[in-house]
Amino acid sequence: MYTELLFCKSKVFVHCSSKSEDNIPGFLLITRDTQQANLDATLTWIPEKELDRAQYDELMRADLQGVGAQRKIRVKKDVVVQALYAAWAFTVKVSSIYSIQFRPPSPSGWWFGSVAIHCNNPSELDSIPVLFFHDNICPSTREKQKNLSKSFDPFSGNDIYWGANDVRDALLEVADLKQTFVDPSVWLVNATLDDLRNFSADSLKRKSQDARKESSAASTGSTKFWDVLDQAKWNLMAKFADLTTKSTNKMTDMFNQHPIVKFVDKHNSNPYVKQILTNPKVQEIQDDFDSAKIYLAKWALGVKEQAERYQTANGLDDSYRRLLFHELGSDGEDVQLTDEELNIALQRSHPLSVNKWKTFFDSEGRLVLTVQEVKDYIFHGGIGDPSLRKEVWLFLLDVYPWDSSAEDRKVLEKTLRDGYRANYKSRWEYREAHLDEDEEAYWLDQVLRIEKDVKRNDRDLPLYKHNTENGQPPSIPVGEDQANEDVENDVWTVKNPHLQKLRSILLSYNIYNNDLGYVQGMCDLLSPIYYILEDEELSFWAFVSFMNRMERNFLRDQSGIRDQMLTLTDLCHLMLPKMSDHLAKCDSSNLFFCFRMLIVWFKREFEFNDVCSIWEVFLTDFYSSQFQLFFMLAVLQKNSGPVMNNLDQFDQVLKFFNELRGTMDWNDLMIRSELLFVKFKKIMDILERKEELNEYTLLTADGNVITETSAMAVDNSLQAQPSLVTANLKQLLSKKIVVKREPPREKNSIR
Template sequence: MHTELVFCKSKVFVHCSSKAEDNIPGFLLITRDSQQPALEATVTWIPEKDLEKDQINDLMKSDLDRISGGDRRRIKKDIVSQALYVAWAFSIKVSSIYSIQFRPPSPSGWWYGSVAINSRSIQEQDSIPILFFHDDVCPSTKEKKKELSKSFDPFSGTDIYWGAHDFRDALLNIADLKQTFVDPTVWLVNATLDDLRNFSPSDPKQKRDASKVSSQESSLWNKFDEAKWSIMSKFADLTTKSTNRIATVFTQHPLVKFVDKHNNNPYVKHILKNPKVQEIQDDFDSAKIYLAKWALGVKEQAEKYQAKNGLDDTYRRLLYNELGSDGGDVQLTEEELNIAMQRNHTLSRAKWDSFFDAEGRLSITVHEVKDYIFHGGVTDKELRREIWLFLLEVFPWASSAEERRILEETLRDGYRMNYKSKWEYREPHLDADEESYWLDQVLRVEKDVKRNDRDLPLYKYNTDDGEAPSSTDEDQAQSDELQDNDSWTVRNPHLQKLRSILLSYNVYNDDLGYVQGMCDLLSPIYHILKDEELSFWAFVSFMNRMERNFLRDQSGIRDQMLTLTDLCQLMLPKMSHHLAKCDSSNLFFCFRMLLVWFKREFEFDNVCNIWEVFLTDFYSSQFQLFFMLAILQKNSLPVMENLDQFDQVLKFFNELRDTMDWSDLMIRSELLFVKFKKIMDILERSAELDEYTLLTSEGNVITETPASEAERSPDNRTSLVTDNLKQLLSKKLVIKREPTRDKNSVK
């Protein structure tokens, strides 16, 4: 039997003693059977002396062929199996490797570069010797060095090439390798998220020092920038004084002073209707909104600079000052801050593949997978397509690859036969009201589809192939772009598929029908999947949780607004109090953001990042409310110091579009949830103690119960705990359905 030779390196030695003559040369191999997943590949080292002459020749040729880009070869499996019975030889599955240390050679040649493989099994570890790469006698290494010398750039800043680079590159194509900050020579193989966190330094300064680049000549300018943004950040924190000073200029206007003093007088109210007075007041309001946004903008830029340049300790202090402690007994720990801030372990293709066994079933828990998605996200667009099919429950997490293949065929047939065909070949309904209702639904769908995300290349051009129009089609395409003219025909194939999916969903969920905003929800799903049938089923699943946002009586979105109000009162009492003074306690300005999950507040790619975090239900199935709470918290100071009218608040939040940092808000969302859970635990404990005290006092039995000071003291926030807030701790979806439709319900 044969196996595929993925990698081969000759003249890799084991040093049995301090004597050079005891060194044993051998071959370092990576092999893999064609039907095996990547992680089942095997790393083998076997001495030359235990191989036949023809085997040595084949392996030497394979080593040199790899340098020239030749095709992979196949070798007999018995070469690998020999490693089990030969002294010093070893064979280990890639999935069994915990870490590898790559220790580079001495530049002066005093020692050879080496590789230390660390197994997850203690017993297996004892049988794996350290491997030394004798680059001076390895033909493939010498050949590659000759090639590299032709294009050598001494200022490139890259590591000097040595033999183990080839081994590492081969493993990178098979497994997920992550270099540790603690020791850059150590690489973790298919590390868990806990491993990655443990190997990241808890001291932000240590992390900066470990990741320094060699461009020391720019340090002077970096220090200048750091000093500049440090000053700007402090300046932003002092905007209260600046704002009050500038606002004084406006308040000194005689008319403004008169209005402020007599604003309840009927005569003054009549004066306020004068266009000139309104103009002055509008100028004053606009200036206050501008100052609030300016203060927030300076702060945002300072935080972005700190994050970009690794100033995590500054950012950490800022987060802790704003969220970590409210002066009470609820504080965030260093570990909680670390976990929330470490969002750089992006889920890669190699890592994703490592989650599945030979049958394509998950070999780790769903919670672990979601931890990666929640804290690292997905940047690979092809991988995102695969992951979203799981997040949107098109594919069950417990399914095998074969089960998913069969299920996909079933879903495709079901979409075409049970839903799409019913409106494609539909006969006019005998009931005139029903026919009128259907035609109105079609009109609504087409109207929204024509306006959908036309700035994205996929939907931009209304041509038959969706590509940029040719000169002959240019006039037609330009006329189609007129947004105030809904009479044009959709030609773009992707817009046509959006229309088909929405009409098919109308058949699937006839009670709900089409409501404006649903196309906003479908657009990202189709953009990622680019598949009509699978996008339909993903949308069906998504609407399972989002239907409550579109109910005719608006009870679902109203419940979320009430929950957000309760949440704001509990977590941001000062902001809540100020919004009440601004006649904004109903948080009406949050309505649009929650309705379509911030689809219109962020750039498209950022929306995808945000949604996949929400879809994990990692902390709560209503995590979107904590994201909204983070937006309120982030903007609380500018709002409280500058705005005092409903219109000002509404205008301020409506104009936040494309100005917010989603990553910063997601960190704040997580920390707010962690803090919320702690508060709820304390309040629940307080309520239990109060109930226990009441029961014992009624029974004339008084028992001293050990408790913390917080538990002994009644918490004035206990009364704020509502059923809505308790539900935020659940990962179970909150589902509300539209009642059965009748003729009167849609009028």
């Protein structure tokens, strides 16, 4: 039997003792059986002495010539099986690895680079030795170092290449690796979202603050510090995080006194100083003089700089945190936001990557996580790689069932493509004029409405910009003003292939849902879906699913959007009572100015890429299927101060919110939306408990004897005290999509 060899590195040693003659050379391999998922790939180390000559030569060739995506090699499986029985050898599934620490070698050769592997199961820890990379005798590493030296850039600031870099790159092909904030040498393998949160800058800061309260837990002496640091780095990662962070402040104080650090602090704004200090040759010179102290001094400085960058990028600085807590979390003991709730909302720095997405599925393409866990990633981090959206959105929009296998999805996709062409597109492509003149007039009016909106659709995007047959700029440029005038006057037909597909999808949906017909704004909803998928058939079915929840926004009697406006009014009254009262004084209590934002999910208020990020959060239904109302509430909350302090007329309020377009930070609003929901749920729980208690008190007021008269009195008493817990607000706690359909269309109902 054979297995696929994905990676091979020779001259990887196990150091059995302090004597060099006891060192055991071996090969580090990554293998995977045919048809297996990346999760099932295995990492194996096997001593050279356990291989026969043919096996040894084969692996040496694989190391020197390179393997991977461009060049795959099959080896006999018994080579890997041998690792189960040989002394010091091991084989472990990549999915069982929790973290890997890459300790780079000394630039001057004082120590070898090494790798420490930590498993999810602590019992496996003892079976995996630390691996040392003897790069000076590894042919593939020496060859690569030789090639790299020819293109050496003294001001690049890149780390010195060593053998384990190849291991890390190979693992990135089969797993999701995330570099930890606590120590950049440590990488988490297929980390959960909780792991990523625990190793964030904010987690580090909180643990450091906790450590300061434990004055007796850590010694100020350097010996104690080194013991703790060594244990932290080479023990299980669960212990690593706690012990390292407890020493962070002491370490910073200790090494900030070093002359090199003082020099860097003094000139840290000078780009040349930074380039020099990151230069590998400078590192080598430093190592010759004072290696340990300078390395740790720079390590301490690096932690500080990383913390500042992380906090700036993710809004984790204290001032922003205090602002959010002041505005949203301190209304009283009963509804006060906790540190954990603030941290979860603030930590939105782990976007879903392609590698991470792949780890969610087994060899058959079935999800191995819960749907809620996957949605947690999307809700709190979004989708980092735009190319990944095409697959993820098909799940979010219910085109692909979450419990399907890869084969199921393949079969389903063919069925959906055939069904679209046969049942919907062909019915208007080969349509004959209707004998009923009114019905024919209705259809032609629908086509005209669709074409009019398609022509105007997102023309600033490259995909839709040029109305040419190939979608590319015309050979003879047409002025933008002239093009816009042509659109307004309907003097040109749709030629752009992507605009044509939007037209086809909307016409097909008109056949699919003839009762609703086309309403202005539906093209706004379709555009991002097609932009991401660039597939007519799948975009149609994704749009069908999306309209399942959005149809209520376009009903003829406007009852669906009216329900949402009433719910938003109740929500604003409950969560922002002062703002609600002020809007009432401005004749704006109906929140009419929110109508445009809600009807197309803020499509016209934000940049296109931001809209995609906002929508994928909404589509998770992570907290509520109507989370868009909390996002709208966040807009109101964020702007409540300026509105209450400066505006007192309906026209002023309407103009103010209409002019917010292009000025809002969606990420800040999403953080506020989450905190508002958390606070809302707490308030609802309290109000419902109070109402239950009041009802119970009234029912037992006559000594537990409920007469007809007393029952009527109770009912009248409850009605006299209108409840803040309305049916609309209760529905906000549900993740079930709210569906409301257009009733059957009557003849001649042209809109």
